[in-house]
Amino acid sequence: MNISELKELKNFLNCYFNQDTDDIYISLEEYIKENRKNINIILKEIKIFLNDPEIGDLTRIKFIEEESDIYYAGYELTPIEWIQFIEKRLEEEINK
Numbered sequence: 001m002n003i004s005e006l007k008e009l010k011n012f013l014n015c016y017f018n019q020d021t022d023d024i025y026i027s028l029e030e031y032i033k034e035n036r037k038n039i040n041i042i043l044k045e046i047k048i049f050l051n052d053p054e055i056g057d058l059t060r061i062k063f064i065e066e067e068s069d070i071y072y073a074g075y076e077l078t079p080i081e082w083i084q085f086i087e088k089r090l091e092e093e094i095n096k
Helices: 007-016 024-034 036-051 057-067 079-094
Strands: none
Touching: 007 024, 007 036, 007 057, 024 036, 024 079, 036 057, 036 079, 057 079
């Protein structure tokens, strides 16, 4: 898979995790609340992004950092850990 094909994930990161984000966890909850119909789409792209063997970790990190504007060290997370957290949280929401 070409990482540029993950347009929904790119838009998600750009829209919800940018310079206007005060708290990444609150932003995620706002996304879930406002976009229940799109959760499956984002979750599918996250799974592709995290599990595609053609996408290496350095490429993943670069993509996340370029598409979001978060100081990950301040949250004591790596960019990949953040996406994994989002994946888990979206799965929880779907399974409610």
